[in-house]
């Protein structure tokens with residue numbers, strides 16, 4: 001781990017060098033009234049004034065639909081074609097916020113629980129994350145309540161903290177980060193001793209995870225789930241924008257004798273998520289599904305995977321059509 | 337506001353209704369509120385910022401149960417209620433509808449005819465944003481339109497917030513969830529998304545009341561409400577619909593007449 | 603070596619098809635790849651994801667015993683898209699299998715004990731695996747009692763094996779059908795499984811009871827066993843939540859903090875008491 005300084009034109013040159021190296025760069029772009037990660041060639045295409053992208057960056061390592069393998073039936077036999085890790089391109093994720101980068105750890109924990117997931121690992125292996133620490137936040141942000149912070153480096157290979165002169169403190173955190181720097185090492189200067197903390201937004205913690213956890217351990221039969229979730233309409237918006245939600249469905253795409261098995265995003269909020277073919281549904285009511293959402297992130301994941309399933313990015317609160325605000329709801333559970 | 341709160345509290349107190357679905361101040365904008373006791377009615381608000389279409393809740397059995405309920409309704413919500421009634425999803429005995437009219441007066445509707453008469457005074461208006469995009473789309477040729485929508489749909493991740501927010505999408509098993517046969521490929525991909533949206537539009541023709549709830553709900557900002565909106569406009573003269581009024585003659589997809597001028601239907 | 607793709611199924615040949623009951627079939631599957639066959643091993647209680655190429659995957663337990671090498675069997679009911687796709691396959695066709703997944707019946711711990719198997723309807727398959735496993739290692743166990751019931755005579759699965767078990771002197775076999783489900787020449791019991799268990803009244807002394815069946819049957823059988831003196835750690839069952847991945851990742855099978863595909867599907871009643879019954 002090494003800290004350097006890079007000035008504003010150095011940043012542009014370095015970005016161009018990454019672009020020229022043939023790596024794909026995904027960065028926040030403002031289009032259609034939203035800011036979201038898209039392929040980018042030049043630094044000036046990257047969005048500037050916004051708090052958070054609508055969607056998390058997870059789709060770059062966990063695509064919304066991905067082919068697990070394909071097959072062909074020939075004369076009663078079946079030929080399988082495995083997912084090819086070589087088909088994944090080297091990717092740089094640029095201007096990822098710390099709460100988004102922090103999502104890689106829980107995501108990877110879910111996918112690699114005891115058995116490894118070849119697909120996500122292929123993406124993760126070829127992904128380099130350049131995060132930007134946060135100088136601004138909105139009322140939905142609460143990273144500091146869930147082990148994060150505006151300058152948290154978990155999941156980042158390099159973290160940039162933009163300074164008042166437009167240059168940046170560059171924390172080079174991993175070997176992948178070093179390799180990215182090596183594309184144009186000349187633009188990185190010695191650390192000038194700028195204090196990173198000075199450039200971070202001040203975001204006091206809103207609740208204590210330990211307290212929430214202790215409350216949740218006894219909350220399965222609480223009335224709080226019904227009270228909080230009456231207005232929830234059971235869509236997948238909160239799960240799909242979340243950097244850590246990993247639930248998926250496996251589906252078949254058939255064309256004559258050929259086919260592909262596809263994994264696609266799914267969400268515990270959907271009414272039919274747990275429905276058996278017999279019609280029996282263990283989570284028949286929305287309140288049970290809302291409970292699953294909260295307990296999975298704040299109780300089951302910490303216990304089973306030793307990682308909290310929420311990074312405090314606030315995306316679900318911003319995306320929810322009926323203003324289910326996770327911070328408000330978790331805080332109220334902590335205060336009960 | 338005080339009148340609304342007072343009336344709501346009284347309705348709950350004397351047992352006229354067991355539940356009042358209204359709005360409360362939310363963290364970013366007003367949001368739905370479920371009042372089961374007079375205490376909670378103190379939180380009720382009702383103004384032009386209240387955009388969620390509350391009609392979406394009144395067909396949910398797990399919420400409303402068997403009791404009589406009340407709902408505070410905007411014009412959009414009133415239109416949806418009328419359409420739901422036409423589709424036999426509601427009964428007058430189980431629903432009391434409250435609204436605040438343009439003069440700020442509290443109005444109560446006991447019958448659907450009263451709602452009908454009230455709604456008839458309001459023309460279905462188009463918002464600026466909708467008008468702008470619609471004009472843009474109407475200026476496109478076929479290929480351009482297909483490209484525009486394919487581009488928009490490529491952002492869809494099938495969260496089905498549009499479906500969940502729509503009061504008229506009340507099917508317990510949606511066409512996308514039927515897998516024998518699998519009508520629609522259920523994963524998100526540009527063409528599979530198009531399949532979903534075309535099917536959705538087909539199911540809404542002549543039923544959609546143009547409340548815009550689907551478009552408002554879409555987290556990735558696809559103006560999908562305009563599809564059914566445009567279809568309504570195009571279909572109205574053909575099928576005799578009046579945009580903004582319930583389709584008493586049934587919806588275009590599932591109704592037919594013996595004297596239909598098309599041959600294939602007979 | 604490159605990482606294994608856990609979603610890639612083994613290719614299996616359907617070696618034998620047995621029609622068990624209306625809509626219910628048993629397939630005997632053999633590995634197409636010999637190396638895969640040689641490396642494959644499983645234990646009683648485990649399940650897998652079975653593919654019908656063109657339709658998708660379904661979850662079934664492995665219904666054959668691990669003591670019978672060289673093949674696995676599954677018994678399934680045609681109820682949906684995948685199962686009907688599977689049901690339309692013929693002997694010699696190719697299908698897919700991933701597994702074995704899940705935990706196992708602790709048969710090693712049961713050595714020296716008596717076993718009581720109680721099953722209803724299509725839930726005999728998971729049980730059949732343990733039954734054959736126990737019978738193939740018969741000297742390890744004391745008394746073996748099987749109580750199996752179905753709606754009607756026609757719905758009983760594994761008919762030839764039921765006969766084999768009935769004929770064995772070292773097994774106490776009781777078959778029953780729901781009232782009204784009997785035929786003129788029916789010689790077994792008539793009545794619901796829990797009532798028949800009460801009538802048979804197996805001793806709980808040094809005995810393990812394994813119960814598999816529809817939730818309603820399980821619900822009424824547990825109290826009967828309790829009455830007979832079975833403690834919670836003497837009763838085992840399997841759970842069937844909806845599954846996709848089978849390996850703890852897709853997120854849909856959990857009951858509270860336990861994942862049926864990883865922590866289950868086998869649970870003792872003692873363990874069941876720790877998770878919310880509402881979620882299965």
Ligand SMILES: Cc1cc2nc3c(=O)[nH]c(=O)nc-3n(C[C@H](O)[C@H](O)[C@H](O)COP(=O)(O)OP(=O)(O)OC[C@H]3O[C@@H](n4cnc5c(N)ncnc54)[C@H](O)[C@@H]3O)c2cc1C
Nearest residue numbers: 276277660661662663677678679682683684685842844845
């Ligand atoms: C551990 C376990 C063991 C099982 N063992 C057997 C068995 O030995 N024999 C048998 O007949 N059935 C068994 N089942 C139930 C069986 O998996 C379902 O009946 C079957 O998946 C229905 O699939 P379908 O695709 O035909 O139905 P569809 O309704 O078309 O289902 C579509 C998808 O939903 C999933 N699904 C639907 N219902 C269930 C369910 N109850 N459990 C799991 N996944 C479901 C399937 O994965 C399938 O991909 C078992 C289930 C579990 C969890």
Ligand code: SF4
Nearest residue numbers: 242310311313314316
């Ligand atoms: S649960 Fe909400 S706040 Fe937490 S990480 Fe997911 S989207 Fe962000």
Ligand code: SF4
Nearest residue numbers: 245246247268293296
């Ligand atoms: S919150 Fe729900 S959708 Fe998200 S990972 Fe957990 S179970 Fe899956």
Ligand code: SF4
Nearest residue numbers: 232233235238320324
């Ligand atoms: S919390 Fe909001 S975004 Fe999530 S399922 Fe409910 S309505 Fe949809």
Ligand code: SF4
Nearest residue numbers: 492493495496498554
């Ligand atoms: S709400 Fe938007 S993203 Fe979600 S399914 Fe509808 S169109 Fe697609």
Ligand code: FES
Nearest residue numbers: 848852853855863
């Ligand atoms: S079946 Fe996927 S998590 Fe259990």
